[in-house]
Amino acid sequence: MTASTEASPARPRRRRRRILLVVGLLVALLVIAVLYLGYLAYKAKGDLETARTQATAARSAVLDGDVAKAKAAAAQAQSSSESARSKTHDIVWSAAAAVPWLGDPLDSVSQISDVVADLSREVLTPIADLATTLDPTNLRTGDKGINTTLLAQNETKLGTIADAAERIDTRAAGIDGSWFSTVSDARDQLVGQTTKTSRFIRGTDTAAKLLPPMLGNNGVRRYFFAFQTPAESRATGGLLGAYGVISARDGRVNVDNLGPNTTLRAPSRPIDLGAEFDTNYAINRPYVDSRNSNVSSHFPYAAQIWMSMWRQQTGTPLDGALATDPIALSYLLKATGPITLTDGEQITGDNVVDITLSSSYKRFGGDNPARKAYLQEIASKAITTLTTARGNTGGVLEALGRAVHERRLMVYSNRADEQALLASSGLAHEVQQTGAPYAEVTVGNLAGNKIDYYLRRSVRYESGACTGDMRQSTLTVSLTNTATDLSLPAYVIGGLGNPDKRIRPGTNYANVTANLTNGAVLQTITVDGESPLYGTGTELGHLHVMTQLRIKPGATAVVKYTYLEPTSARGAAVVPVQPLVDQPAVTVNVPQCR
Template identity: 30%
Template structure:
């Protein structure tokens, strides 16, 4: 019996498939063609719009520069015209990169991150043009630095008050745009796009201080200048010829009264005439006393041994109130370097002594020549008081270039030579985010923040001849991957070889505190990162004993260095960065003296040079 399939049940022969295959092939080809067309259209759409967006962003750059130039020159009409051009180009770039097709392309591997980055750059530029530049240009006449100078002893606060809502909103919009650009990772971007993102972040970084200066000024100045009632402000002159951690010995204190923009000089006193007291005048942390001694809360001249400026300022305010009564609303500190910058705004000022003080001679005159000319401290104090009163009088009368005045204050703050503290919590909150606050360095999980501060122990004015340089580095040296930080501070005594006999006794100290005339004794204070550990110190190549402690979770080492004329020594301090896993590093310093009797640029920050091969230089 035969077993098998019938003809009807058997599979069809190959020839029977041909009609089906022929019918399917055109359909498949059509699908491929359609997809190819769509893909070409998609790529073309994205490519053309990317090219146009790039052109618009490039066209926006000259407009942005024109806005800045027009504002600086005071040409409001030109600023508005340039701002309009900037907004037009930025808006078109944002529109070209914000459609659904572009967003769809951002999901494509490799290509997508680049499209997203271009969109963020365009959007951030558009936001800045619409929400920052245009509003600030609209109120530029109200916050123009030329209009902020005193007239007849009074600053008109009304324009600042009126502009404050607009400026505050623009400041917030700027930081939002900067934050969006900073959030773009450049790791997977092609070079042109990555360069564009880096360039934009760089521009944000450059503009940020100016934006914050304008925004914070409108938030701070009206209140601090007495818009809502009288304010008492202490202006403290620091003398870097005798160093303290915040800049210098407190040589004099002036009480300024501000009432609805009217500013008057109420009183002046030499620092030596205030106090001392038998016990601390305010709450000084035990850790601070442990590191700097009990005098920090009893002597005005020692209140700024600590680099924690808010603590030093509250102590200074408490000392003034204890000596004179009343209430201190703010404390401002500055030094003769800041004064030299202010004199660029006022021009030369004639003094009762017959001298003319200028930006060129202010530092040598106030830090050196006065001591050679007047041997008695009372004569020196009288000279300083008369100079301060003459300069204040010229400022209050409005004989000043407003733009140069603002530039001087801005540069002084960025170089740590100007500090401001307010007794009013809302104002202090604003100050805390600025370079003016002077708080202890703040570390992050990625970056260890260190500090290097100098306190004179000679008891004289020899720091006019002290030169200091700082270098630092960090590297992962340990098996637990905690980074090691290393700081080197090199001090040099540039006084003449015969300084002990050729310089006045008031300058050398005359050996009163045990330091031979002509020599300089300095206490080098080095702060490690919060939560870190002090691993070791040395002076030159030898281990050295130190005063150590902890200040607000920061390890502190204090090393005493004594130098003969012409001598140089180096202090090395090592820390373990217990809270960091990467070797990021920042270093804050006392504004360091030039050591050669020259006037440093008020805006120049202390240069921190880099130490390589930290692991090869460990303190054993």
Template identity: 30%
Template sequence: MRATDDETTDRPDDGAAPRTRSRRSARGARMSPRARRTITTVLVVLGCLVVVLVGLGVWVARDVLAVRDDLTVAADLVPELEQQVEDGAQDEAAATLEALQQRAASARESSTGVHWSVVSVLPVARPNLQAVQVVTEVVDSLAVDALPAFADAARLAGPGGFAQTDGRVDLGPLVEVAPRVVAADAAVQAGLDDMVALDPDELVGPLGDAVTELTDVMAEVGSTTATASRAVRLAPPMLGSEGPRRYLLLVQNNAEPRATGGLPGSVILLSAEDGRVTIEDQRPASEFQSDTTVLDVGEAERALFGEDLARKMADVNFTPDFPRTAELAVALWAQKDDRAVDGVLSIDPVVLAGIMGATGPIDPPVGPRLTSDNVVDYLINGVYLDIADPDQHDVFFQVVAAQLFQEVLAGAGEISKIIPALAQSAREGRVLLWSAHPEEQELLAPTVLGGELVGSVAAGQDGERRPVVGIFLNDGTAGKMGYYLDRSVTTTVLECLADGSQRLRVDVSLTSTAPVDPGVLPQYVTGVGGIVTPGDVRTNLLVYAPDGGRIEDVTAGGNPVGVQSQLHEELFVAGITTLLSPGASQTFSYTIVTSPSQGGDVILRFTPGPRDTRTQLRGASCATS
């Protein structure tokens, strides 16, 4: 058969059948000039694109370096600004804020543009460039919105700001700035969430390190703005901007330990209206006693504290849960007085010393001139040695507290100096506050002022929590020997367990510094009722495990110790009664296992004494982040 025009026949030399192939294929095997020109054009275009991408990449890389430099400086400026605001250095703070805003704006400008959009389509570049943009937007929002509002609010506490005129604080500026501060805090918390959502492990090394560092800075700022937000929402109504308020002020005496500090020997009724706070009444705690419990007492409370917890004002803080203390105090007050109260405030002599550092000394009707250096020792020890009549001790205490508060309420001392002193005392658990108004108490509860009995606190934005170990003392001497009781606590991380929990050892040491000759002390100090030998110190020691945790064993000198075990507010607690002779010391060791969700560093909460409690943390953290 004859081949068609589109076919050719190949006849092999060996006589085999001829092979036929397409002429089109043969023509296609030879590339036409047009096709070659097309492919060449494509290759040139691709080459140009590569060159462009490389060029854009270099451009972006240069911008990234500029962003890094700006953000590094900005990260250093943030704590500097916070310190200046806290110190009341307004001019320096304004200059630092301006520099921070310039750096933040420069970083944001350097992280935008068409070249960023083009290069960010590359899989390797995308997460890193997006991270840079998230960080710059967060820092820019921080500099433009959050920190200026925070500085404005803090300025109200500085000289000429949150100050008194004729014994009254002008609440107007605080009310005016409140919405900005609340909005700024919301922006900071949202920005912090965005930062936490970035995974440093997916980013190039230097960028991942920078994100981690800036996240830590944002967390610190977030803590500050959250505090400011609470303050501007709480202060005006609690100071009477929306109507008159009344508060019970419990003045605790650390010489006779109670879980939250000391026996509340004096009760002062404060009234607040439109920024003016006055002393309406003051009475000794001994006036407030009841033959029956004023509120129901649970089984654990009865076993740990006795029914006097709800019968005597002097014993309402046997419990370490201050909201419970406050409710009991209000109920006892209501048994004797029909004036309704809106909250309870508690302080101790160390707080008074801090205030006196700003207001100056006072001269009580009897006794020495009291200064910030001697007021603690005299109020909880010296007065008992100088004044023989026990009935006059509480009177003296009331007079000093009232005189000091009158000084403060009259405007003595700068508020800018008093507030830091109160803040430090609050961090030490010496200033506690409870509100009878639920919306206010909800804001107070998670703060150091709240004094709520908790077994853990949030460690960050990733759900991990830090375990809280509670170590509380209640006097068993019926005297004022707590003045001679030194305390120290050492916490050691023994093991990070596979389930995320950790095994701890908590060593609690108590030492008596009482005089060897107890005869030099009056009976009112050594204890009434013959409960202990004069000079000995009897103390009920309560140690609370973190929530979901347990106390595996308790030893003293390596020997097992019997304890009273209870479940109080869903926390495991071990109680021991200790007895120390003058100069004696005893250490109790607790092996504690936390719950699996608590890998963070341990937080200690303990009864504040007349002197600082020595604390030490040993061992590597079990935190996962």
């Protein structure tokens, strides 16, 4: 009895020791697992950083046409990314990543490593094999043209790689950055890299599809070339200033005709763009007055009008049209180097905007023929620069990409398959026929002066929640006239192009047009809180609203639209920006309806 009584306290002690031993082992295993995870994370981080660095190096080498360097960098990126993938799919890592919430950062890193590995294998390695396609010595045929045959030969491969790049970019964008800021930052960096890579390769693929036929691989092509002047705003950017007709054959481009807008005569049999276009714009006489030929922001309308004018004037049919402006030219000249005029003056990326849109008006005063001849020469040199794409390939592609992104380079083809590609690449500058939320505001100069060089804009588009059939939306546009120097020439700040003699010098007299979401219902429009005269209609499915206003020197006018838009308008909001001199601030707060 005594022995049994003495033994009983020992059992709980042994049980406690066993429990403590088990807990100690579990804690030790947990510590080991955490240390192991830390080691894996440290090594994976290094692998991913190496992979991203080498991916950037591979892309740069492709643009330089350095096949050996591109392949070496792509191989290193693939090796490092596969190493990171193996670490982030380790059994311990995978088990930890499955823990709700706590494991979210680890799961995100696993997805990041998958994306980087697939980007290296499916995109960087195969594009490195095509580096010769973008080698400047191979892409150009001397200083006269572009080797479109080389592009055409590699178009199928480029298309396959571009498809893979876009799929991987979509996957990257779908990764949850998690609650851990370091992982969230890494995810954002990855998305930036995959987006840049996919856009670059898709752009190259689009060029390979479009340039061979459009630059005359199958016969001569002819195009109207418009050099727009955004100092006098029009819906597609600026007034048609100098223009030319260019011809292309086998990648070689020639300027056949060049002239100021005054030599483009009114056609005897104007083109007909339909009742809707006439309702909105007939008062501006766009079919017969080249100065108002681009009053709609839908570039194909302007292109067709210009082509019609040229054919009736010369009897020569054209295959399409393209337009650009001095701001886009400034981007290109920074990559290609300056152009030299016949008198030795150099036009550079730093001075071309000021020269063409401001100082030339002071320089030539009232001598318009001399000023236009000067601008024509610049336009002619610009065409050669644009079509030969001399200079560093990477810099040229980046300049062209920026011009396309800002809608400063626009192209139209009268062939439906080519026009579809131009639209998908952002080159068509169309009013999109989309069911998504949409807000586009354009300014048109009504005074016939060059005061829009001094115009500054901001746009704010906001909508309510996706409840019910309709939701409340507002579009607020602020327009600031920074022209306060009233000693500027009347040609710049006067009202010489408008018969209304009440326009005071320095006043920005503008037509403001908004294209809003398909199915939207306008409630109110105000200018500085007051109700203006306005008109409504439709344009390519959108609610179309027009009003006029005058902005005094140094003043700001605020135009506000309130309206209902259908919640059936799905997807991300589309907010095209008119390409003028400024880079407007655009704020979009429009919840996506699904």
